[in-house]
Amino acid sequence: MKVSLFITCLADHFYPEVGEAVVHLLRRYGCEVDFPPNQTCCGQPAWNTGLEDEARAYARAYIETFENSEYVVMPSGSCAGHVRYYYPQMFKDDKEMYRRACAVADKTYEFSQFLVNVLGVRDVGARFPAKVVFHNNCHMQRELGVFEEPLTLLRHVRDLELLDNPRYDLCCGFGGAFSVKMPEISTAMADERLGIYVGTKADIIVSCDGGCLMHMGGRAERQGLPVRTMHLATLLWEGVKSNGR
Amino acid sequence: MAADPHNVPDFKTRIAKALGDERLRGAVRYTADNLRTKRNAVVADLNEQAAQRMAIGSFAELRRQARRIKEHTLKHLDYYLEQAAERIRQNGGTVHWAGSAADVVRIAEEIAERRQAKRVIKSKSMASEEVMFNHALEAKGVEVVESDLGEYIIQLAHETPAHIVIPAIHKTRRQIADMFGAVAGRELTTDTPTLTKFARETLRKKFMAADIGVSGANFLVAESGTICLVTNEGNGRLTTSVPPVHVAIVGIEKLVPTLEDLAVVLGLLPRSATGQKITTYFNMITGPRRPGEPDGPEELHVIFLDNGRTNLLGSKYEEALMCIRCGACLNVCPVYRNIGGHAYGSIYPGPIGSVISPLLNDLGAWTDLPQASSLCGACHEACPMGIHLHEHLVSLRMDTVAMGKADPGFTRVMKLWMAAWRRPAIYRMAAKLGRVAMRPFVKKRADGTEVAESLPGPFAAWTNTRNFPPIASRTFHERWSDLEKEGKR
Numbered sequence: 001m002k003v004s005l006f007i008t009c010l011a012d013h014f015y016p017e018v019g020e021a022v023v024h025l026l027r028r029y030g031c032e033v034d035f036p037p038n039q040t041c042c043g044q045p046a047w048n049t050g051l052e053d054e055a056r057a058y059a060r061a062y063i064e065t066f067e068n069s070e071y072v073v074m075p076s077g078s079c080a081g082h083v084r085y086y087y088p089q090m091f092k093d094d095k096e097m098y099r100r101a102c103a104v105a106d107k108t109y110e111f112s113q114f115l116v117n118v119l120g121v122r123d124v125g126a127r128f129p130a131k132v133v134f135h136n137n138c139h140m141q142r143e144l145g146v147f148e149e150p151l152t153l154l155r156h157v158r159d160l161e162l163l164d165n166p167r168y169d170l171c172c173g174f175g176g177a178f179s180v181k182m183p184e185i186s187t188a189m190a191d192e193r194l195g196i197y198v199g200t201k202a203d204i205i206v207s208c209d210g211g212c213l214m215h216m217g218g219r220a221e222r223q224g225l226p227v228r229t230m231h232l233a234t235l236l237w238e239g240v241k242s243n244g245r
Numbered sequence: 246m247a248a249d250p251h252n253v254p255d256f257k258t259r260i261a262k263a264l265g266d267e268r269l270r271g272a273v274r275y276t277a278d279n280l281r282t283k284r285n286a287v288v289a290d291l292n293e294q295a296a297q298r299m300a301i302g303s304f305a306e307l308r309r310q311a312r313r314i315k316e317h318t319l320k321h322l323d324y325y326l327e328q329a330a331e332r333i334r335q336n337g338g339t340v341h342w343a344g345s346a347a348d349v350v351r352i353a354e355e356i357a358e359r360r361q362a363k364r365v366i367k368s369k370s371m372a373s374e375e376v377m378f379n380h381a382l383e384a385k386g387v388e389v390v391e392s393d394l395g396e397y398i399i400q401l402a403h404e405t406p407a408h409i410v411i412p413a414i415h416k417t418r419r420q421i422a423d424m425f426g427a428v429a430g431r432e433l434t435t436d437t438p439t440l441t442k443f444a445r446e447t448l449r450k451k452f453m454a455a456d457i458g459v460s461g462a463n464f465l466v467a468e469s470g471t472i473c474l475v476t477n478e479g480n481g482r483l484t485t486s487v488p489p490v491h492v493a494i495v496g497i498e499k500l501v502p503t504l505e506d507l508a509v510v511l512g513l514l515p516r517s518a519t520g521q522k523i524t525t526y527f528n529m530i531t532g533p534r535r536p537g538e539p540d541g542p543e544e545l546h547v548i549f550l551d552n553g554r555t556n557l558l559g560s561k562y563e564e565a566l567m568c569i570r571c572g573a574c575l576n577v578c579p580v581y582r583n584i585g586g587h588a589y590g591s592i593y594p595g596p597i598g599s600v601i602s603p604l605l606n607d608l609g610a611w612t613d614l615p616q617a618s619s620l621c622g623a624c625h626e627a628c629p630m631g632i633h634l635h636e637h638l639v640s641l642r643m644d645t646v647a648m649g650k651a652d653p654g655f656t657r658v659m660k661l662w663m664a665a666w667r668r669p670a671i672y673r674m675a676a677k678l679g680r681v682a683m684r685p686f687v688k689k690r691a692d693g694t695e696v697a698e699s700l701p702g703p704f705a706a707w708t709n710t711r712n713f714p715p716i717a718s719r720t721f722h723e724r725w726s727d728l729e730k731e732g733k734r
Contacts, residue, residue, distance in 0.1 A: 007721045011721060012676070012720050012721040012722055013676055013679070013716050013720055014714045014715075014716065014717060015714075015717070016717045016719065016720055016721040019721040020724065020728065023728050023732075027732060032732075033732060035725050035728075035729070037669065037722070037725070038669040040666055040667055040668075040669055040672040041666060041667075041672070043663075043667075045659070045663065046663045047639065048620060048639060048642070049642060049646075049655075049656075049659050050639065050642030050643040050644075050645055050646040050651060051643075051646060051656075051659060051660060051663055054660065054663040054664065054667075055663075058667055061667060138620075138621035138622055138623070139620075139622070142621070142622035142623075142626055143622065169577065169623055169626070170579055170623075171579045171621035171623065173619055174619065175618070175619025175621070176620075177659070178616070178618065178619045178620070179706075179707060179711075180703060180704075180706040180707050181616055181652075181655065182260070182616065182617055183706045183707065184257075184261060184264055185264070185580055185583055185584060185617065186619070187710040187711065188264055188584075189579050189580070189583060189619065190711070192579070192582075192583065214713075215711065217714075218707075218711035218713055219711045219712075221696065221712040222698075222711055222712050
């Protein structure tokens with residue numbers, strides 16, 4: 001099976017180990033992984049700040065880069081949601097582009113979604129002794145409709161205690177540019193969200209989105225909270241390695 | 246709608262004030278959580294009953310039906326308005342058309358003058374808040390008293406509603422006891438019976454003395470001309486039946502074509518608003534007192550309110566007119582729960598307020614509200630009508646940019662950044678440059694990891710409260726060639 005990687009801008013710049021983990025895990029299941037070098041960003045920052053034309057240009061570039069791929073996999077529910085949910089909408093007045101946008105959206109997957117729903121994986125064979133709470137990123141649960149898949153993967157990790165997420169519906173306050181345009185509200189939201197997680201006594205907040213992790217991680221560090229953040233792909237790959245593969 | 250009923254200069258100041266008020270935030274979060282929990286339970290119960298074929302449909306089915314009803318109504322709004330007006334007249338009522346807030350006030354003043362009315366009792370109505378009814382009539386020397394407990398509380402506090410359904414959501418029991426105590430002239434305890442007894446005794450006298458009763462309408466059935474009121478306190482019933490004149494202020498979007506349609510939307514409203522299957526009172530008013538009837542008002546006036554609504558018809562924002570004012574989007578909104586209603590500066594707060602306040606007024610004057618969202622989508626998920634609130638917020642941001650009303654500095658930077666970053670070569674080079682530029686601000690910690698705790702310029706908005714990670718020593722793009730070779734081995 002051939003899989004093209006889309007490594008989101010946040011993963012590329014700040015969390016490249018997340019991308020590496022995705023590569024290793026996909027190869028473990030026999031995927032032939034390629035990384036088209038001309039990719040940049042999905043364009044969500046442009047879309048969310050009201051720059052419609054710019055956002056459309058990003059969508060066009062993504063479509064051109066990936067339309068010949070069999071599958072596109074990325075380590076972000078938010079970006080995958082953006083591609084699947086908004087790309088077709090952006091071209092609803094252009095029949096040909098709309099068709100191409102739909103085609104590429106249909107084969108775009110968030111990493112855990114691909115692992116569980118396409119590859120049929122439930123247990124990656126990882127061991128990771130920690131108390132973990134999973135943070136459902138908003139766009140992944142609401143735009144992409146992915147909810148159970150990451151939990152399934154986590155439930156099969158040996159020695160990992162998966163705690164209930166009280167208020168799985170509550171945003172961490174990142175919201176892209178929102179975090180710097182409205183930093184006071186954004187920080188208040190992070191504090192509330194983190195307070196609930198600290199209350200679960202979790203060691204690690206796991207998520208499928210670099211944005212949420214960067215936001216909650218950055219605030220937790222600043223406040224000296226006893227919880228750290230980790231991407232699901234990193235956790236799974238670390239767990240596989242420590243389990244002797 | 247007034248630009249700013251709180252006379253606080255700008256949004257940032259209002260936000261800071263709200264965020265600094267722990268008592269307010271605590272009260273808002275407590276009640277919002279309560280309402281959300283009850284709503285979730287009653288929706289789950291409905292779905293369970295639907296699965297056993299004991300209900301008229303699951304929540305999702307009701308929502309689909311309701312959308313179909315509203316889509317149809319909005320598409321033929323002129324027809325249904327005429328039909329409703331004709332039925333109201335046949336029932337013995339009088340119909341008025343108000344294009345603006347000022348029209349409502351003028352019509353109400355004319356009625357009050359003709360009846361030589363001095364006292365108005367009012368049932369809860371967001372439409373009347375929208376046109377600042379109380380303020381206008383009081384200026385004419387007419388006493389207006391709110392009869393809904395929550396509205397009465399905020400009237401005593403000289404405030405506007407902080408929530409569409411729970412006007413005094415931001416008030417604690419202690420604050421309410423203090424306000425009531427000041428009116429009573431004696432100290433009151435904070436227990437519910439004491440407080441409600443005081444309000445009931447005070448308001449009963451007001452009902453009996455009122456010359457005019459003013460209500461809104463949760464729905465208006467076009468085929469019968471019936472005004473529908475959903476309340477839990479019975480104040481709606483007294484307001485519309487005790488005084489000799491009843492005036493209903495009705496937004497034109499409140500219409501449903503038939504009584505069967507009413508059953509669908511009525512199934513959604515209390516469940517979404519307060520987590521009740523049905524409210525304590527539900528009034529259907531079809532005309533004033535008829536000859537030989539002992540109760541009811543002598544006159545019934547319906548004022549249909551436009552106030553910007555028709556601008557939405559046929560636009561990409563039309564579905565915002567489907568809103569049934571249940572407040573469910575407020576109760577789940579992570580922004581609303583942290584800043585409360587007044588920080589929005591609009592009569593309609595929360596996600597729906599951030600959408601309709603700019604649309605019913607002037608987007609140019611309300612550009613801040615659509616920015617005040619992380620676009621998490623919880624509002625759309627909770628909305629019984631399935632209004633795509635977070636998408637409309639994005640759309641309003643686009644309109645703001647197109648109008649040239651977006652924050653100029655921010656927009657310029659975003660445009661430049663987005664235009665450059667789209668080009669692969671520049672994108673890759675930017676990572677290298679960024680790494681170098683960040684270097685002076687990155688510090689190494691004891692465990693060898695690196696962090697930026699203070700960044701200059703616009704990035705300070707992040708690092709004032711949050712750490713920022715440094716750009717990796719090798720980006721994924723830079724690591725790929727190694728990974729590729731590894732794969733070929």
